[in-house]
Structure formats: structure tokens, C-alpha cells
Amino acid sequence: MTQLIQHILQKQNLSKKDIVRLLNSDETERKSLFAHAAEVKEAHVGKKVFYRGLIEYSNLCGKNCLYCGIRAGNKNAHRYEVTEEEVLEAARYAWENKFGSLVLQAGERSGKDYVRRIERLVKEIKEMSNGELGITLSLGEQSEETYRRWFEAGAHRYLLRIEVSNPELYHRYHPQNKIHDYEARLQALHLLRKVGYQVGSGVMIGLPFQTMEDLADDLLFFQEHDIDMVGMGPYIEHEDTPMYQYRDQLMPKMDRFYLSLKMVAILRIMMKDINIAATTAMQAIDPMGREKSIKVGANIIMPNLTPSRYREDYLLYEDKPCTDEDAEECKRCLEARIHMAGGEIGYGEWGDSKHFARRRKS
Ligand code: 5AD
Ligand code: SF4
Numbered sequence: 001m002t003q004l005i006q007h008i009l010q011k012q013n014l015s016k017k018d019i020v021r022l023l024n025s026d027e028t029e030r031k032s033l034f035a036h037a038a039e040v041k042e043a044h045v046g047k048k049v050f051y052r053g054l055i056e057y058s059n060l061c062g063k064n065c066l067y068c069g070i071r072a073g074n075k076n077a078h079r080y081e082v083t084e085e086e087v088l089e090a091a092r093y094a095w096e097n098k099f100g101s102l103v104l105q106a107g108e109r110s111g112k113d114y115v116r117r118i119e120r121l122v123k124e125i126k127e128m129s130n131g132e133l134g135i136t137l138s139l140g141e142q143s144e145e146t147y148r149r150w151f152e153a154g155a156h157r158y159l160l161r162i163e164v165s166n167p168e169l170y171h172r173y174h175p176q177n178k179i180h181d182y183e184a185r186l187q188a189l190h191l192l193r194k195v196g197y198q199v200g201s202g203v204m205i206g207l208p209f210q211t212m213e214d215l216a217d218d219l220l221f222f223q224e225h226d227i228d229m230v231g232m233g234p235y236i237e238h239e240d241t242p243m244y245q246y247r248d249q250l251m252p253k254m255d256r257f258y259l260s261l262k263m264v265a266i267l268r269i270m271m272k273d274i275n276i277a278a279t280t281a282m283q284a285i286d287p288m289g290r291e292k293s294i295k296v297g298a299n300i301i302m303p304n305l306t307p308s309r310y311r312e313d314y315l316l317y318e319d320k321p322c323t324d325e326d327a328e329e330c331k332r333c334l335e336a337r338i339h340m341a342g343g344e345i346g347y348g349e350w351g352d353s354k355h356f357a358r359r360r361k362s
């Protein structure tokens with residue numbers, strides 16, 4: 001049936017039915033999918049892989065997403081917040097090593113002091129690097145005013161995963177209350193766009209009860225919302241979470257991995273000029289997970305810069321990689337890996353989403 005796959009791959013626009021068929025591709029068929037996605041990638045975004053040095057700023061979180069290891073209700077998580085000096089030190093490392101950009105990620109928190117602290121950190125990182133380091137924030141749902149303050153301080157990209165685009169599933173994986181509301185999350189994505197950020201989103205793949213149709217809808221969601229950057233990866237169970245009870249209903253980890261690779265490849269074909277991340281969760285299942293993602297369409301990688309002493313505590317899921325390494329080890333390790341995957345590192349470049357630049361011009 002590779003002929004059918006070839007036929008689908010020649011289409012200008014993929015329908016939901018086409019996407020589902022591609023997601024269901026067997027081992028031979030998926031090779032055609034991956035080869036085609038690699039060609040699309042080369043033609044539209046080239047070989048360059050851009051770095052976003054990742055600082056996992058804090059695992060304190062006010063929310064209780066049912067799948068997440070650092071949810072507020074997990075009393076076994078040891079909570080931390082990286083100090084200001086350490087953030088600046090990590091930022092300096094990123095700048096000196098020509099990483100181009102930084103991602104500041106943390107659980108979701110609010111409050112005046114917190115908003116001010118982040119604002120100050122963003123300003124300080126900008127000043128320290130003569131405005132050269134690009135800053136991406138991944139700090140959850142916030143008010144329009146907060147988004148604006150952080151934008152004006154110098155952040156220019158924001159990641160907020162929709163997690164799962166089907167509202168029914170969304171409510172199944174989150175507590176039923178105001179702070180875990182699907183509509184509010186959608187609204188936050190719109191606010192980010194309005195304020196002027198390049199907007200990133202993403203989903204988890206292989207969640208319990210999630211179907212191929214749901215995943216096809218996730219990809220169509222990114223298209224419909226004209227998302228500039230996407231980070232998605234396999235769902236990985238965590239013992240201290242309510243969703244662990246469904247672990248026996250999950251597909252095997254390797255299947256979740258290949259499904260995630262297919263999602264990356266199909267998305268690259270659908271949205272040719274966006275930025276797609278090779279996520280850490282891919283590597284949690286397959287030691288070469290991120291390299292494989294790069295081969296089939298991803299062009300962004302996030303080397304971990306979190307100071308070593310905190311890494312073990314930012315455990316969103318089991319088997320998270322790089323928890324015993326430091327920034328220097330991850331840098332060396334990644335360089336070798338990206339070259340192996342036939343990529344080139346875009347040192348010293350922001351590597352903004354071409355999609356965003358085009359939308360601005362039109
Ligand atoms: N498996 C995979 N990804 C997870 N995340 C949270 N918990 C898990 C898990 N168990 C992801 C969410 C969140 C991001 C920071 O980590 O998608 O947006
Ligand atoms: Fe908090 Fe994000 Fe985990 Fe939800 S997924 S509990 S918002 S860190």
C-alpha cells in the first residue's frame with residue numbers, strides 16, 4: 001500500500017482522513033513518509049538546527065494537571081527555584097557559547113512579586129547579552145498585562161502547549177475547575193499573539209483514550225491557529241500522578257515514540273516553514289530520539305542549561321534524560337549528535353520562525 005501513501009504525500013493539502021492514514025502507516029510506509037518530510041524540511045528550512053538553551057527555572061506550580069510529575073498535589077516533589085545569579089550565569093554561558101536563544105521554563109505561578117521577578121530577569125539577561133540573546137518564555141497562562149510586561153522587558157517568543165486539542169479529553173486530563181479550563185487556555189494563545197509574541201504550542205502523544213483522529217485534529221489545530229512553533233512529544237507516565245492508574249492501557253513506549261516521529265514528519269509537510277522542536281521526551285524513550293526527530297522535520301533543540309543541582313527535581317515524567325549532566329556535557333553531546341543526524345548548528349542566530357516573519361510581511 002505504499003502507493004496510497006505516495007499518493008497522499010503528493011497532495012497540496014492533507015485532509016483529516018489523509019493524516020489518520022499517515023499516522024496508521026506501517027513500517028515500510030512510514031519510511032516513505034519520513035523521506036518525504038526530510039525533503040520538505042531541507043527545501044524550506046534547510047539543514048540548520050537552532051539552539052534554545054533551556055533553564056528550568058522552578059518546579060513550583062499552582063496547577064494540578066493529572067499527568068504531570070511536578071503538579072502542586074505531588075508532595076513527593078522537592079521544590080526549588082533557581083537563584084537570580086544562577087539564571088544569569090546560565091544565560092551568560094548560553095551567550096558566550098553562541099546559543100542564540102534561551103528558554104525560561106517553569107510551573108505556572110502568579111502574583112505581583114513573581115511577575116516582577118521574571119520581568120527583572122528578562123531585562124537583566126537582555127542587558128547582559130547586549131540584546132543578543134533571544135528569550136522565549138514558557139511560564140503558563142498569565143493575564144494580558146503580564147504577557148505585555150514580559151514582552152516589553154524583552155521576551156519575544158512564548159510557548160504554551162494546548163496539551164490536547166480535543167476539549168473533552170482536555171477536561172479528562174485536568175481537574176474540573178476555573179484554573180484548568182480549555183477555553184481559558186485557547187484565550188491565552190490568542191492573547192500571546194495579540195501582544196506580539198511568536199507563539200509556540202504543542203501536544204502530548206499517546207495519552208490514554210487518545211485516538212488517531214484526535215492526533216490528526218491536533219495537527220489541524222496548529223494549522224488553523226497559524227502557530228509559529230511546535231513542541232510535541234510522547235506522553236510518559238509518572239508514578240506520582242493520578243493518570244498513572246491508566247498505565248496498563250497505554251500503547252508500548254516504542255509505539256508512542258514512532259507515533260511522535262510521524263506527528264513531527266506530517267506537521268513538517270503541513271506547515272513547511274514553522275519551527276519544530278526535537279523534544280526531550282523523545283529522548284526519554286529512545287536515546288537517539290531527538291536526532292531522529294531532526295531527520296524527519298524538527299529544526300530546534302533545547303540543550304539543558306539548568307544548574308545540575310536542580311535537574312533531578314524537574315521531573316515531569318519518568319526517565320527524563322540529562323539529569324546527571326551539566327551544561328558543558330550536554331553541549332558536547334549535542335554537537336556530536338546533531339552532526340551525526342546531518343544537521344548544522346545555527347550558532348549565534350536567533351533562528352526565528354520563518355512562518356512568523358512571513359505573516360508579519362503579508
Ligand atoms: N509526559 C510527557 N510530557 C509531559 N508534560 C507534562 N507531563 C508530561 C508527561 N507525563 C509536558 C506538558 C507540558 C510540558 C512542560 O511538559 O506538555 O506543557
Ligand atoms: Fe504545572 Fe505545567 Fe505540570 Fe500542569 S503541566 S502541573 S501547569 S508544570
Ligand code: FES
Nearest residue numbers: 322325330333334
Ligand atoms: Fe544532555 Fe546528551 S544532551 S547528555
